[in-house]
Amino acid sequence: MKLSVSTWNINSVRLRIDQVERALGEIAPDVLCLQETKCPDNCFPLKALQGFGYPHVVQVGQKGYNGVAILSRFPFAKVEPQNWCERQDARHIAVTLGPEAGEAAGFEIHNFYVPAGGDVPDPELNPKFKHKLQFLAEMRDWAGRRGKRPTIVVGDLNVAPLEHDVWSHKQLLDVVSHTPVETEALETLRQEGAFIDCARHLTPEPTKIYTWWSYRSPDWAAANKGRRLDHVWISDDLGSTLRSVDIHGDARGWMRPSDHVPVTATLEF
DNA sequence: ATGGTCGATCTTCGA
Numbered sequence: 001m002k003l004s005v006s007t008w009n010i011n012s013v014r015l016r017i018d019q020v021e022r023a024l025g026e027i028a029p030d031v032l033c034l035q036e037t038k039c040p041d042n043c044f045p046l047k048a049l050q051g052f053g054y055p056h057v058v059q060v061g062q063k064g065y066n067g068v069a070i071l072s073r074f075p076f077a078k079v080e081p082q083n084w085c086e087r088q089d090a091r092h093i094a095v096t097l098g099p100e101a102g103e104a105a106g107f108e109i110h111n112f113y114v115p116a117g118g119d120v121p122d123p124e125l126n127p128k129f130k131h132k133l134q135f136l137a138e139m140r141d142w143a144g145r146r147g148k149r150p151t152i153v154v155g156d157l158n159v160a161p162l163e164h165d166v167w168s169h170k171q172l173l174d175v176v177s178h179t180p181v182e183t184e185a186l187e188t189l190r191q192e193g194a195f196i197d198c199a200r201h202l203t204p205e206p207t208k209i210y211t212w213w214s215y216r217s218p219d220w221a222a223a224n225k226g227r228r229l230d231h232v233w234i235s236d237d238l239g240s241t242l243r244s245v246d247i248h249g250d251a252r253g254w255m256r257p258s259d260h261v262p263v264t265a266t267l268e269f
Numbered sequence: 270a271t272g273g274t275c276g277a278t279c280t281t282c283g284a
Contacts, residue, residue, distance in 0.1 A: 216273040
């Protein structure tokens with residue numbers, strides 16, 4: 001059987017509900033993980049999402065900021081949102097797939113929205129950057145302690161870890177998302193958690209891969225100054241099952257797009 | 270060193 005999992009920072013699920021429908025129709029993943037739903041719980045468009053063919057939907061939200069959701073064709077055996085950095089920030093939700101998922105039953109799927117970290121890459125001067133580093137440190141703890149269940153980690157991790165995950169390694173070394181303290185933290189936690197970076201497993205460097213293009217670039221497609229901020233990782237026990245990774249770059253060209261595009265990994269076992 | 274553009278919200282903050 002195959003299992004496909006997509007991740008997408010939607011930057012307001014209410015504003016872009018039609019684009020969620022379109023993406024689900026075109027990609028047809030088994031599971032879609034959304035970040036930045038920007039939606040308080042009592043406004044979450046649950047019925048609309050279920051109507052797109054994904055009856056199993058869980059989310060944590062808050063007013064105006066953050067928010068993560070998981071949509072699935074399969075039921076969940078367990079749902080575990082988790083708080084990080086002693087805040088109730090709606091930056092993580094995890095599910096365990098139920099027996100209806102067949103050979104994927106018992107798989108854990110973790111959906112993260114890592115803090116962006118503000119503009120100044122100095123934790124002493126910028127509390128947002130300090131928060132980001134603390135969040136990554138807590139993820140490292142979590143990765144090192146996690147159980148041995150087959151696990152998929154996805155999300156907007158807000159770090160472009162490798163040289164060719166950004167349009168200019170040199171010019172972005174001092175830019176939040178690509179500073180050495182962040183890239184080393186993300187790579188360390190990934191390795192300690194024994195996770196495979198799916199996109200890079202199939203498309204090694206020096207091929208450039210981007211999943212995000214700033215709104216501030218007037219001609220984003222021609223300039224192509226992107227960064228790879230959105231990731232799909234699988235635990236190493238799933239390594240032999242990875243079949244493909246798709247970066248749905250065309251979604252950046254849709255009307256009133258998110259600044260991030262969907263990323264989909266397909267496993268087969 | 271700064272601006273550029275978005276989205277949610279309540280005139281500014283976070284990205």
